[in-house]
Each structure stands twice: as structure tokens, then as C-alpha cells.
Amino acid sequence: MRKSEPALQQTDPGLLRVTMIVAGLFILIALTNISQTSMTQWQPRPNISCDNGEPVYRFAFVNANRVNVRDLPTVFSNVLNQKNKNDPITVICEFGVWSRISAEAIGPETWISSGLITLDQNQPVSVRLKATLLILLSFGLTGLAICHWCPKAMERFVNLLLQTQELPPHARPLIAVKPQYHPARDQK
Numbered sequence: 798m799r800k801s802e803p804a805l806q807q808t809d810p811g812l813l814r815v816t817m818i819v820a821g822l823f824i825l826i827a828l829t830n831i832s833q834t835s836m837t838q839w840q841p842r843p844n845i846s847c848d849n850g851e852p853v854y855r856f857a858f859v860n861a862n863r864v865n866v867r868d869l870p871t872v873f874s875n876v877l878n879q880k881n882k883n884d885p886i887t888v889i890c891e892f893g894v895w896s897r898i899s900a901e902a903i904g905p906e907t908w909i910s911s912g913l914i915t916l917d918q919n920q921p922v923s924v925r926l927k928a929t930l931l932i933l934l935s936f937g938l939t940g941l942a943i944c945h946w947c948p949k950a951m952e953r954f955v956n957l958l959l960q961t962q963e964l965p966p967h968a969r970p971l972i973a974v975k976p977q978y979h980p981a982r983d984q985k
Contacts, residue, residue: 808948808949808951808952809952812951812952812955813944813948813951816940816943816944816951817940817941817944819940820936820937820938820939820940820941820944821937821941822937823933823934823936823937823940824933824934824937824938824941825937826933827930827931827933827934827937828934830926830930831930831934834919834922835919837856837919837921838919838920838921838922839921839922839927840921842854842889842921843887843889843899845889845890845897845899845901847889847890847897849870849890849892849897850870850890850891850892850893850895850897851890851891851892852889852890853888853889853890853891854887854888854889854921855887855888855916855917855920855921856885856886856887856888856916856917856919856920856921857885857886857887857888857896857914857915857916857917858883858884858885858886858914858915858917859880859881859882859883859884859886859909859913859914860882860913860914860915861882861913862881862882863879863881864879864880864881864909864910864913865878865879865909865910866878866879866880866898866900866903866907866908866909867907867908867909868904868906868907868908869906869908870892870893870895870897870908871895874908877903877904877907878900878903878904878907880909885917886898886899886900886909886914887899888914891911892908894910894911894912895908895909895910895911896908896909896910896911896914
């Protein structure tokens with residue numbers, strides 16, 4: 798008498814462990830990188846256009862006292878205000894040796910000499926890095942959710958990747974992650 802396949806097969810525990818480990822690594826990498834940044838680094842770039850120069854988004858601080866904030870990127874333009882040493886600023890545009898800063902309270906266009914500022918150690922997180930970290934976090938959480946609520950989906954996904962669904966039944970045990978019943982091999 799031939800053994801028949803069990804009606805309810807258990808999901809391969811090795812496949813579940815590997816999936817949970819990979820998902821956990823994704824979550825660990827994302828959370829480690831997110832925890833090493835401050836909330837100010839996640840703020841979006843100020844919605845100020847950059848008509849002159851190259852648009853950037855950088856945090857800096859003034860490295861001298863009584864630094865003039867001007868309305869145009871020239872030494873002949875009007876002085877709107879002054880900044881002192883260690884005052885934080887946000888650079889949104891660079892034009893030669895001039896940096897446009899975000900200071901709407903002072904004026905619509907505010908420029909400062911780039912030689913009088915020093916970049917901060919903690920720079921804003923780029924859009925690409927934000928997307929990468931959020932994708933890693935979502936992949937990790939999705940992997941853990943699938944392992945917990947729908948473990949058979951992992952096995953179906955691996956079978957789809959290995960293309961075992963189109964093989965004849967006698968060849969599937971040779972390739973599949975979980976060995977299936979084979980009449981010649983499993984006869985006793």
C-alpha cells in the first residue's frame with residue numbers, strides 16, 4: 798500500500814527562521830540608522846526657490862561675530878540684519894562664495910558669505926536615504942507579518958522563485974525547499 802501525502806503539511810521551520818532573521822536584520826538596520834538621526838534632520842527642505850545658484854539643503858552655523866545678512870549675493874547690496882558666532886542657519890542655495898539662508902523673518906531673500914559659516918556635523922537626511930530606510934523598515938515588518946500570519950505564502954514564494962510549480966510531481970522533491978512525497982524514494 799502506497800503512502801499518501803499528508804493533507805495538511807507544516808511549513809518548513811528552516812525557511813521561516815531564515816525569513817524571520819532577514820526581516821529582523823532589515824528592521825535592525827533601519828532602526829539603527831533612524832535612531833542615529835535627530836528629528837530636525839528629517840524635516841523637509843524649506844519651500845524656497847533658488848533663482849540664483851545651486852539648490853542645496855544644509856545645516857550650518859555662523860563662525861564669526863557681526864556677520865552681515867544681505868538681500869543679494871554681493872558686497873554692495875543692502876545689509877538686512879547681522880548674525881553672531883554659533884547662530885544656527887539653514888543654507889538653501891549656493892551661488893559662488895555666497896549662501897542663501899532660510900530667514901523669512903528678516904526678508905524674502907537673505908544671503909551670507911560662505912566663508913563666514915561652518916557646516917554642522919548633523920546634516921539633513923536626503924530623500925534617497927529616507928526612502929531607503931523606510932523601505933527597509935517596511936520590508937522587515939512585512940516579512941515578520943507574513944511569517945506570523947501567513948507562513949505558507951513564503952513557501953509559495955520560494956517555489957515561484959525556483960520555478961517548481963511547473964515541474965512534474967516526481968521532479969519537485971529534487972528542487973523544492975521542503976521535500977515532497979516521491980513514490981520510488983518513499984516506498985517502504
